Amino acid sequence: MAAPEGGQRIAINDALTDDELRAVLARLEREVDRDAFGLVCKRWLHIQSSERRVLRARAGHAMLLRMADRFPGLVELDLSQFASRSFFPGVTDSDLGAIATGFRSLRVLDLRECKGVTDVGMISLGTGLHSLQCLNVSGCRRVTDKGLVAVSLGCSNLKSLYLANCKLATDKLLEALSKNCHHLEELGLAGCVKITDSGLSILADGCKYIKSLDVSKCSKIGDIGVSRVAEVCTSLKSLKLLDCGNVTNNSIISLSQSCVNIETLVISGCHNVSDESIRSLALDCGPNLKVLRMEWCSKITDLSVSVVLQNSRNLVALDIGCCDHVTDSAFQALGISGTSGLRVLKISNCPRITVSGIDTILQSCKSLEYLDVRSCQHVTKQSCYQAGLQFSEGCKVNFNGSLSESDSLDETYF
Structure with missing residues (x-):
């Protein structure tokens, strides 16, 4: 209660408008303080809920529907599972259906290691979440091209897609992304063993603005695909080629000639990469290079390390x-x-x-x-x-x- 000088006490809810309360909430940086704000009364709880943008939660169809009503402005939802963060029975296709109908404004969805998810759930996301910009389904091993293509068709604003160890994904997905997701900037394909150079080349033709690409442990990827990406996606800043044994000096030289802004390069286990291409990389991209990982590159000598250290001040x-x-x-x-x-x-x-x-x-x-x-x-x-x-x-x-x-x-x- 507030008491003006010589006057009657005024309730704070009568004195402050919703916009003023939102301004107060915006100044609370700690999550615990924002939660305490919502405990004051139903009005403050409603304001806190309507302003919430990020949520990390467990699954459950009924729970998700209630959260959709309570948090209408939510843009980021984390349902990921790990050994240290798991819940039974985990995320199901039914849950994804609830998300697709309840969180229409969602832009970021994390489903890492949600192993119960299938193409049925992915199709729901593609149908309902047209504003989705970032999707992480890494470790969702039951998901195939059918579901992922549906996502690419319905979520044309995708900027980031991560599907590490989705071993059923093939070049058909890359073709769909090339046709429908022209704003794609980050793509994680580590462990997607069916991806080939042909798919990577098709991807580059339609997704020219990729800045981060991870094709680690993709054994069918070699110079043809990597060189094509380098030639077309000149804004590339991060490229990970861990254990891509078919990659040679040709890929690294193409990268150094076209992607001078490269900041992170992982070529660990690329046994055919030698001093010739690393020297080219250091001379052309040295000023921007921040992270270089090349363990188990058996042909690397002092020359490579020396030229990198001399030319890569950052x-x-x-x-x-x-x-x-x-x-x-x-x-x-x-x-x-x-x-x-x-x-x-x-x-x-x-x-x-x-x-x-x-x-x-x-x-x-x-x-x-x-x-x-x-x-x-x-x-x-x-x-x-x-x-x-x-x-x-x-x-x-x-x-x-x-x-x-x-x-x-x-x-x-x-």
Whole structure:
């Protein structure tokens, strides 16, 4: 209650309009404070609900229908499932039907690892969510071209589509995206093993504005498809080709000639990539390159690492693990190029790197946050201590552990 001087007390709900209350709600940054706002009274709860734009929830047909009534302005819905975030029975096609009819303004939908979803649910989304811009169905292994093509037909405003490990997706989907989704900017196809160069080439013809493409572990992808994407999608900033064994120097040279704004490149396990193309990449794209991952590239030598370090002043993460031709000499370029902004350096299982090379790295990389030297036989905690090396407090050094272990930084940077 508010009491003006010499006057009668006035209830705050009588004093403030809905727009003024919305202005108050907009100033609350913490989610807990926004939730507390809605507990004041039914009017404030209605205002809070109408202003809510993002929701992370569990599934359930009835629950979703109630949420649709309560949150009419919702634009982002997260129903993803993981080992640490799972619920029974999970998302079903019926749930997707409720979403398609109840959340007509939805622009972002996350269904990662919702393994119960099928083409029936995808068809519902394509029919009802015409405003959808981002869809993540990674790990939804029962989804096929039939459902995904329906999404591409009904959701022509799609900008981001992620379907990692949707092994039933084929080139038919890429053809549909090329015809209907001309605004597509991000496409994740990692583990979609039926995708081929032909499909990738067709995709590029219609989706010229792709900025991020992940075809990791797509064994049928090679130079023809990658080169075509590079030639047409000149705005490309991120390309991931992990374990694409058919990719050679031709792909990387095409990329360096056409996509000078590339910031992230993953070519790990591309055994046919050598110094020739990496030199071209560093000279043409060096100023913009931020993340380069090329572990298990057996033909990479000191020349590649040196030219990258000399020409990529904005590089923040570099992985050259298991490149057994790389020696301490590769890091002399750090002194030539000045203080490096590298924050992550992974050189695990590089048998020719010694404590001397680590010393050179530490002298130049003052911003280093993580250094991976696992299975480097000449670099141990004891040998670094005996050499008097000083690691900064902010730098985590990984001396031990299996190379098969994943690291949280992989997802952050690579």
